[in-house]
Amino acid sequence: MRNRRLMGLFLILVLALSVVSVVRARNEKISVWIGWSQLLPVYQEAATDFEAKTGKKVEVLAFPLREFERKLAVSLPAGNAPDIFVTSEYIIPQYIEAGYVSLPPKDISKFISKSFDPNTLKINTINGKIYGVPQIGIARILYWNKDLFAKAGLNGPPKNWDELVEYAKKLTVFDKNGEPVRTGISLRKFGGGSGVTEKFQILLASAGGDILKQNSDGKWRAAYNDEAGRATLQLYIDLIHKYKADSFDTKQDSEAFALGHTAMFIREFWPIPYFKENAPDLKYDTALIPGKIKGKSGTVYSTESAFVPKSSKNAKTAWEFVMFFNQDKYVKKMFEEIGWPAPRIDMDFSDIFAREPAYAVANERPAGYKYSTYPPLTAADEIWTKFGERLEAAFRQASLVDNPAGIKKVLDDAAQETNDILRENGLY
Amino acid sequence: MPNTPTNIKSKYKIKGLERRKFRFAMVILIPTVILYLVLRIIPILGTFYLSLHNWNLIKLHRPFIGLQNFVKIVKDKFFRIALVNTTVFTVFVVLISVTLALLLALALKKKSKIGSFYEFAYFLPFVIPMVPVSIIWKWMYDRTYGIINFVLTSLGLKAVGWLTDPDVALYSIIVMSIWKVLGYYMVLFLVGLRNIPDQYYEAAAVDGAVGWQVFKNITFPLLKRMTLYISVIATIQAFNVFTQVYVMTTGTQGAPAAAVRVLVYEIYQNGFRYFKMGYASAQVVVLFAIVMFISLLQFKFFRTEDY
Numbered sequence: 001m002r003n004r005r006l007m008g009l010f011l012i013l014v015l016a017l018s019v020v021s022v023v024r025a026r027n028e029k030i031s032v033w034i035g036w037s038q039l040l041p042v043y044q045e046a047a048t049d050f051e052a053k054t055g056k057k058v059e060v061l062a063f064p065l066r067e068f069e070r071k072l073a074v075s076l077p078a079g080n081a082p083d084i085f086v087t088s089e090y091i092i093p094q095y096i097e098a099g100y101v102s103l104p105p106k107d108i109s110k111f112i113s114k115s116f117d118p119n120t121l122k123i124n125t126i127n128g129k130i131y132g133v134p135q136i137g138i139a140r141i142l143y144w145n146k147d148l149f150a151k152a153g154l155n156g157p158p159k160n161w162d163e164l165v166e167y168a169k170k171l172t173v174f175d176k177n178g179e180p181v182r183t184g185i186s187l188r189k190f191g192g193g194s195g196v197t198e199k200f201q202i203l204l205a206s207a208g209g210d211i212l213k214q215n216s217d218g219k220w221r222a223a224y225n226d227e228a229g230r231a232t233l234q235l236y237i238d239l240i241h242k243y244k245a246d247s248f249d250t251k252q253d254s255e256a257f258a259l260g261h262t263a264m265f266i267r268e269f270w271p272i273p274y275f276k277e278n279a280p281d282l283k284y285d286t287a288l289i290p291g292k293i294k295g296k297s298g299t300v301y302s303t304e305s306a307f308v309p310k311s312s313k314n315a316k317t318a319w320e321f322v323m324f325f326n327q328d329k330y331v332k333k334m335f336e337e338i339g340w341p342a343p344r345i346d347m348d349f350s351d352i353f354a355r356e357p358a359y360a361v362a363n364e365r366p367a368g369y370k371y372s373t374y375p376p377l378t379a380a381d382e383i384w385t386k387f388g389e390r391l392e393a394a395f396r397q398a399s400l401v402d403n404p405a406g407i408k409k410v411l412d413d414a415a416q417e418t419n420d421i422l423r424e425n426g427l428y
Numbered sequence: 429m430p431n432t433p434t435n436i437k438s439k440y441k442i443k444g445l446e447r448r449k450f451r452f453a454m455v456i457l458i459p460t461v462i463l464y465l466v467l468r469i470i471p472i473l474g475t476f477y478l479s480l481h482n483w484n485l486i487k488l489h490r491p492f493i494g495l496q497n498f499v500k501i502v503k504d505k506f507f508r509i510a511l512v513n514t515t516v517f518t519v520f521v522v523l524i525s526v527t528l529a530l531l532l533a534l535a536l537k538k539k540s541k542i543g544s545f546y547e548f549a550y551f552l553p554f555v556i557p558m559v560p561v562s563i564i565w566k567w568m569y570d571r572t573y574g575i576i577n578f579v580l581t582s583l584g585l586k587a588v589g590w591l592t593d594p595d596v597a598l599y600s601i602i603v604m605s606i607w608k609v610l611g612y613y614m615v616l617f618l619v620g621l622r623n624i625p626d627q628y629y630e631a632a633a634v635d636g637a638v639g640w641q642v643f644k645n646i647t648f649p650l651l652k653r654m655t656l657y658i659s660v661i662a663t664i665q666a667f668n669v670f671t672q673v674y675v676m677t678t679g680t681q682g683a684p685a686a687a688v689r690v691l692v693y694e695i696y697q698n699g700f701r702y703f704k705m706g707y708a709s710a711q712v713v714v715l716f717a718i719v720m721f722i723s724l725l726q727f728k729f730f731r732t733e734d735y
Binding site: 066069070073074076077094095098177190191248249250251261378381382385386389392393396 | 700
């Protein structure tokens with residue numbers, strides 16, 4: 001009798017604990033931080049679906065990129081970080097080195113290694129391990145205005161730098177004072193240091209160069225003060241000052257392209273949905289970046305991955321949501337509606353390419369086309385930003401036209417600063 | 429009064445009452461003092477402490493490095509550019525805005541309906557937050573679509589790259605910043621002017637003083653306290669310029685940020701972009717020293733007998 005009572009009490013206790021744990025699981029709430037507000041609608045949709053399926057709440061917060069990076073820098077060391085955060089391969093190494101980031105479970109590691117392209121895996125490998133699930137992999141591409149090209153008697157995008165310069169000259173329209181009112185190309189010349197370097201890096205890659213190189217001893221040094229770097233800066237100076245095919249005073253970038261104020265510019269994929277919404281009549285296409293020499297080129301490629309910090313109290317649910325988000329539905333939506341492609345090799349995007357041919361270039365990677373990436377270094381952002389500020393100043397100098405010595409000096413001085421930053425961080 | 433036992437007793441009674449009042453005042457002040465210590469004094473001391481360390485926000489090892497951060501500042505080209513730009517900004521904004529504000533206040537001193545309208549109109553920009561104001565001015569300064577260039581080109585003049593020309597960009601921001609603070613300083617001057625008793629002016633009138641003599645011998649001396657206050661806050665605000673520079677000079681359509689680099693932007697970059705909190709703190713200490721030095725100079729210049 002007594003044993004039966006005890007058994008009954010035990011069963012009630014087990015039942016009560018089970019109910020409590022089920023209720024707790026259903027009330028579980030995780031937080032996701034992203035630094036790109038464009039991604040918010042897709043993440044929120046996934047969060048709503050996830051809650052409907054599991055009963056677990058997901059709070060998604062998007063911040064302006066710099067504010068996001070700042071919040072991360074403060075919250076990760078303090079142990080107040082969100083359960084998931086999405087960031088770049090050049091931001092994460094410092095947090096991994098400091099021991100704030102957890103490794104994914106084995107099944108997710110397997111998914112990563114078989115689902116993403118080798119280039120993405122390579123740049124996300126730190127100390128032999130991959131810590132995050134890649135969400136986005138973006139190569140920079142050339143946009144060209146079909147109508148303006150046709151009016152100038154040009155049939156297609158430039159295939160090499162000679163054509164790029166020639167086409168840009170032909171496409172530029174001047175006013176009566178000889179100032180360009182429509183530019184042949186809108187290069188990134190100012191506005192936020194690291195972005196200026198990144199755009200320079202694209203043409204540098206297309207000339208076979210890179211911002212940094214790693215020695216056999218694992219140390220790094222500036223690499224842009226070589227022949228490719230000098231040729232790239234020369235290209236900028238010629239287009240801006242010698243041929244006036246680009247200008248500081250006209251509209252710039254995607255906005256200029258949407259308004260027909262420039263015939264070419266270089267960007268990621270996000271302008272495609274931007275044009276669809278803001279300039280639906282714009283007739284344009286995309287192309288790979290033309291190389292310095294025909295048949296040999298390259299571009300910048302960068303990724304964003306989802307990470308779970310060690311401080312997360314709901315790591316299991318966090319990884320569960322990361323995998324939930326990696327379903328075709330959200331990945332394709334992120335690509336087609338926001339212009340952020342996922343570097344997945346296990347998915348078929350042909351339906352998207354059929355609906356929006358401008359995306360098709362994402363699938364092209366001919367032989368000899370090089371991907372330049374951000375090195376996984378803590379000092380990368382400072383190097384990119386400070387070099388960008390030097391480039392901004394150099395782009396203004398008309399005295400650099402036909403002045404190889406001046407161009408060499410600009411790059412050598414900048415390289416010295418880059419090497420000093422590397423040295424300061426024990427990387428040189 | 430002789431020290432009779434009764435008098436001594438009442439004296440101590442009063443003292444006891446004062447002591448109780450003193451204790452009461454102390455108790456009331458404690459929360460405020462604690463808040464002031466926590467929010468002001470400790471962070472300032474913390475900044476001094478950080479400035480002596482190689483303090484990276486993310487890294488766990490943060491060694492003491494003495495004055496190395498300050499030595500680095502001396503050699504830092506970007507800091508020098510920022511210091512020059514900020515000084516130019518401060519000199520122009522403080523001198524022009526304080527002078528114009530005083531002139532406007534003198535013009536609007538007498539209360540009238542139209543005067544109240546002008547007071548409101550001049551004060552309005554001050555109450556609008558800096559970010560929307562900066563965005564509005566960024567559009568006005570736009571080389572292609574901006575209203576300023578529209579007027580210039582309509583008059584047959586050449587369009588100017590207000591925010592894209594590095595030689596002009598800083599001055600464009602100076603103009604906008606003067607416009608923003610002018611009304612506030614004007615209102616402060618008006619308060620000062622209206623507090624000057626009329627009998628001084630009446631006495632001056634009896635002595636035959638007019639115009640400049642009245643201003644020089646009565647108005648300006650009696651406004652010294654207010655002028656000191658306005659000059660000090662204007663200098664502190666100008667040296668801390670950041671928001672308008674950040675909003676108007678970053679982004680693909682903006683000006684080159686390096687051309688209008690200012691000290692707080694530089695500190696922000698080092699602290700929150702590169703996470704070098706130790707170095708950024710050293711820059712803050714230098715900024716603190718500069719502002720303190722200039723404020724002390726202003727106190728000396730505007731000192732009156734009652735200080």
